[in-house]
Amino acid sequence: DRVSLVLSSKVCVSKEGTVAHYGMLATDEIEEGEVLFTIPRSALLHQGTSKVSAVLEKEKSSLESSSGWVPLLLALLYEYTSPQSHWRPYLSLWTDFKTLDLPMFWPTEERDALLRGTGISEAVNRDLANIRREYMDVVLPFITKHPHLWSPDTHTLGLYMQLVAFVMAYSFQEPQEGEDDDEEEAASPPMMVPMADMLNHVSNHNANLEFTPDCLKMVSVRPIQKGEEVFNTYGEMANWQLLHMYGFTEPYRSNSNDTADIPVANLYRVATQGIQSDLDRQLMEEQWEVLCEMMQDKAAFVFGKQGCLTDTELHTVLKVLCMSKEEFSEFKENEGWEEDDEDEDKISLVFSNEGLPGLKASWKWLIHEAARLTVRSYGDDEGKTEGEGSDWALNDQATLAGLNSRQQNALQVRCGQKTILYRLMELTKS
Numbered sequence: 001d002r003v004s005l006v007l008s009s010k011v012c013v014s015k016e017g018t019v020a021h022y023g024m025l026a027t028d029e030i031e032e033g034e035v036l037f038t039i040p041r042s043a044l045l046h047q048g049t050s051k052v053s054a055v056l057e058k059e060k061s062s063l064e065s066s067s068g069w070v071p072l073l074l075a076l077l078y079e080y081t082s083p084q085s086h087w088r089p090y091l092s093l094w095t096d097f098k099t100l101d102l103p104m105f106w107p108t109e110e111r112d113a114l115l116r117g118t119g120i121s122e123a124v125n126r127d128l129a130n131i132r133r134e135y136m137d138v139v140l141p142f143i144t145k146h147p148h149l150w151s152p153d154t155h156t157l158g159l160y161m162q163l164v165a166f167v168m169a170y171s172f173q174e175p176q177e178g179e180d181d182d183e184e185e186a187a188s189p190p191m192m193v194p195m196a197d198m199l200n201h202v203s204n205h206n207a208n209l210e211f212t213p214d215c216l217k218m219v220s221v222r223p224i225q226k227g228e229e230v231f232n233t234y235g236e237m238a239n240w241q242l243l244h245m246y247g248f249t250e251p252y253r254s255n256s257n258d259t260a261d262i263p264v265a266n267l268y269r270v271a272t273q274g275i276q277s278d279l280d281r282q283l284m285e286e287q288w289e290v291l292c293e294m295m296q297d298k299a300a301f302v303f304g305k306q307g308c309l310t311d312t313e314l315h316t317v318l319k320v321l322c323m324s325k326e327e328f329s330e331f332k333e334n335e336g337w338e339e340d341d342e343d344e345d346k347i348s349l350v351f352s353n354e355g356l357p358g359l360k361a362s363w364k365w366l367i368h369e370a371a372r373l374t375v376r377s378y379g380d381d382e383g384k385t386e387g388e389g390s391d392w393a394l395n396d397q398a399t400l401a402g403l404n405s406r407q408q409n410a411l412q413v414r415c416g417q418k419t420i421l422y423r424l425m426e427l428t429k430s
């Protein structure tokens, strides 16, 4: 059967002239705000449109899991292996998923060696444990219960992992309704969007997917020249996130959304260094305990190219760790401090790159040393100083040519992260 996908005559899908395999090219001048294609909602592949939607819906309570991906993955397991699938033309674009070289498929030693310090290995280990657990505890019991639709011999853990990678690198999530983004809503489940997933991503994208009640539309967000590639955005993604989820990176410096993390624990480690008296140590430990509770699962401060993206948290930690015994007692008695909005505004300025030199000396020192500690965790910059930051990156970049694609991607991530950390050290130098 046919789907009424409408493609503008000004674009085409191509394997040539794109950054990676398939992509979309402009075959004519495109203005801002033009609709490049529309996809009716009936063409989307997800748990509600699949042939197995009824059983997934009926038994959905047994399919709950931490990722929330199980129903889509069961639909994909079924459709991907069904010769009669409505999505056969779409799914047969992927006879296997060999081109998806996500770090989750790299040998452990290679991953740990290449990605040391980037945070990706840790994320992949969490993913792998989660995928296995969801397959064993949720998927396998379910497919065993429905032998006319699935079979453990066909729908193996291996195939499941490949489809997880497919969902990671190709799926879309509908933005949540409701203006209030303070409200913690459950994320909407992912879905497959044929045609839209042919577009590659860059941070400086020129198109964007819009969701309407009847259909999804790819719309240009600025003029596109004839012959240029049409780029979607997969979100504001740092290079480590792109490598983790999609298996690629943007070349060094071109990713305007790049970030580097400083583990919160590094700031604490720095703060405890050089403490002489037991009393001071005890105070610091108490402050840390209070902070751990306040921070909940926030494990790292995130620094982007323009400054700190977690400035409120960073401010809290700096303030508490630098309190005297009296200030800390008062803080505990009052169950916090009085926030004034003006103060908050100033703070986000202070943690922008421009404002950092104006920071209190003790805060600057803490950030500086924590950044230094973090840079050391990459294990390859012994003896380098912050001043060398950019030379070092250029040197490393010069070696790119002799590297394989995994090594290249790993290097792009490390260069970007370390450049941000070195710059932070530069700005907080005393």
Ligand SMILES: C[S@@+](CC[C@H](N)C(=O)[O-])C[C@H]1O[C@@H](n2cnc3c(N)ncnc32)[C@H](O)[C@@H]1O
Pocket (backbone or CB within 6 Å): 019, 020, 021, 022, 023, 100, 169, 170, 196, 197, 198, 199, 200, 201, 202, 245, 246, 247, 248, 249, 250
């Ligand atoms: C949604 S698909 C895009 C279509 C894909 N090029 C294809 O041929 O199937 C996402 C995948 O495209 C590739 N990709 C997207 N943007 C890229 C970029 N800027 N540079 C390199 N590869 C990119 C990555 O392999 C990623 O996992």
